[in-house]
Amino acid sequence: MKEVEEETIYETFIFTGIRRGEMLALKWSDIDFEKAKIRISRSLARTVKRGLF
Structure with missing residues (x-):
């Protein structure tokens, strides 16, 4: 399941251009x-x- 979650995050970054923050x-x-x-x-x-200081 963790692989699916990570893949979803990476694909969202790639296809949307969204920044990490x-x-x-x-x-x-x-x-x-x-x-x-x-x-x-x-x-x-x-x-x-x-x-x-």
Whole structure:
């Protein structure tokens, strides 16, 4: 099953041009299977927490 999930992720990247942060921020409500559309409305970004100095 994990192979199918990974293949789906890679194919989504390849065929849509979606960025990694956009893919990670997707929710099920962003996907319309009937119209075959994905709505990109947010992106996830990783930040580095730094001290004061």
